[in-house]
Amino acid sequence: MNKHQLNALLRRNLTVNWAKDEGELDLRYHSLGIGGIHSMPAPAPVVEKTALLKPRSIRIFLQEFFYVYPASGVYDWAKLDAYMDAVHAMSNKIMASICLKPNALYPIVDETIWKPNDIAQWQELIRQLVLRYSKEKNYVTHWAIANEQNIGETGGCPYLITNPDDYFEYYKITAAPIIQALPHVKVGGPSHAGGGEGAAQFLARFIELCKRENIKVDFTCYNAYTDDPARHVHGGRAIRNAIDKHDPSVELYMTEFNVDLIDELSVEEEAYDPRRAASLASSILALHEDGCLNGSYQYHIYDQFCDPAEFAPWYAKTRYMAEHWSDLAHRLGLFDMDGKARPQYFMYKMLYEMAGTRVGMCGTDDILRGIASRCKNGNMNIFLANFAVKGTSDAVSLFQFENAKAGLYRLNVYRIDDNTAADMKTAPAGDIAPTESRTVYVHQDFHFHVYTPADSVTLIQLIQE
16 A cells, blocks of 8 residues: 555544553453364364363363263263363463253153253253253353243254243253252353343342242343444343342353344355454444443354254254354354464454553544553553444544553554465464554553554554563
């Protein structure tokens, strides 16, 4: 791009006041999710590279294909142990959603049947599950009960429970052995398919019933897929306001978080579209500013496939699952199935670099979102997402510093955009080259320009030399 072209771009003016402390900042509460599609443990390259991110926790959900209860009174942890060990190697904290439906307790394949034929057996199964993975292995900190129960098998869950009063009954019998076995472990649910008013009404009624009958509920959750940061905020805020009327202490998580899933086509090149990373980054910043969530889980960590034979013994819509996760191949993972990193992986790496003390920054808006932080070692970080649902403009951003600590710094700029995203297919995970790197002398009122193209994510780091 020549000087004439740069001069024609939109100018953005941002001011960072490094002396204005705005509290501790750690965006790792926006974390990662996996599971529900097949029983194979995550491959070693995915485990290794995800662990490098140090996500605060990982959300999974436990399908019947692990067959932990193959017959009445019989337990087999072999398949699930291997799966859980791989997840734990990525993060030492796990939120696990219970979606089990063993044939011994549910002999008829029917998503509308949610009550087991022997409640005592079911509760003992849940008790043994929790003791194994929250005590013996000490992996799971949060137990969620059911996933996308409001749409059942089309949401990947063998339970269809459209009435919140019915869900409350299922929750009661399932939560009781968890609470009795390990009272300190958090319990909640469900992961409602979709946010907004419908989810707010369902989840608020569920919380109301828990409070009325004095049933422990530590958190509730929902799933949402949209490119629009405003929709993400609206959906989460509606639920937060609704459940606050009954108990503001109940935590709220978005347990499946990603861009829009409605794809008319799916090709490999789409996976390296930087717009996906920019959309996620913009939504995370918008949700952080609103404060409606206690956490989110990007779903999936790596691309998934579905073998319908794994679902057939306990699931009716097997072809639907195979088409959804194998034929269509949404390619929404941080990695492909071979462990090659996508732009979203590098976006989360940039985001997690922001840990420190948040400082004041002016000039951002609903298109150019941003946040700035100061590290304990004196380094300075700025994270930006330039994204609009329609018609994002290329821009040059002028940064004006106030009260910066003077001295020599290495100024590094990392960017995810059309020019850099394609190279990420071959870049070692955790290491992408800066688009700009130079030694600068920072004055208290230091200022500089950075190119922030449309649908991009930018990390600016000033490292003391």
